[in-house]
Amino acid sequence: MFEFYKVLQSNKRVSILNEAYYELIGIPDPDNLIKGLTFVDYLKSESLSKSKEILTKIELQIENNNSAEGISLMINLKLKELEDTILSLNTDTYFNDEYHFFITDLENIRNILLNKYDFLRKGQTNKSIANSSANNKIQWLGKTNVLATLLYDLWKGQEKGKGKPNTPPMLKADKKDIERLLIENFIDSKGEPLTVSTISDYLNTSKPEKRAKIGTRIEL
Structure with a gap:
């Protein structure tokens, strides 16, 4: 290489x-x-x-x-x-x-x-956790970006749109902490592990297009 x-x-x-x-x-x-x-x-x-x-x-x-x-x-x-x-x-x-x-x-x-x-x-x-089976993790049955968006909104506050106040942040953590929480504790709807690259994209503050939109996200 x-x-x-x-x-x-x-x-x-x-x-x-x-x-x-x-x-x-x-x-x-x-x-x-x-x-x-x-x-x-x-x-x-x-x-x-x-x-x-x-x-x-x-x-x-x-x-x-x-x-x-x-x-x-x-x-x-x-x-x-x-x-x-x-x-x-x-x-x-x-x-x-x-x-x-x-x-x-x-x-x-x-x-x-x-x-x-x-x-x-x-x-x-x-x-x-690393050595355990996927059965010891929580399976998220919805879309993965909805789960990641929920954690992002709890971490950064949820934007409510023009003229409406955003919800305040409810988690004090680093991005790496949120990534670790998701990767270590959840599997996706197909029973597959969450990947670092995908979760990192969902939690990237400069990539809002990756997160779930109003209508599909979980409202706070």
Whole structure:
């Protein structure tokens, strides 16, 4: 997953790479770049693209785990790979000075993962729940976004529309606390575990379109 950075670092003088090296990492020769686009501009664009690709792959690998323990192990493994790559690039003086944007993009991936999965990474998930069957959780028979919206509205206050006062918040918690409450204690109408990515979207303050609307939500 991080081969791109290993190959890139193997030749310090990126600006004088030979043609075979350009072909190996998929970067065109500087003479063939789009007019007005500098080589460094291209590298910055490529770095951003690679970092998004890496983040997507890591999130898929995490979500494909069906247990809290498996998710925790996968998160820690990928964070270690990230940290090792970042450390390697940081200790390379030339690389750090000239092409620090590669490091910054990897650090952004690390920060996103820490913010999104921190409570699972630290193993704060109740082990007895993680190792138990789905029968020990509460099954929500309605749409999952209705459940998540209810918790969101209790947490943030429910918007009542133009000219009407919103209900006050009734829960004092962090987003991660609400995520953990839902993931550890509920399964969906089909008996499947709630996923971190889905619940995180429902509770995202900048994604109101993901939550249940008036008419389908539970009114407070």
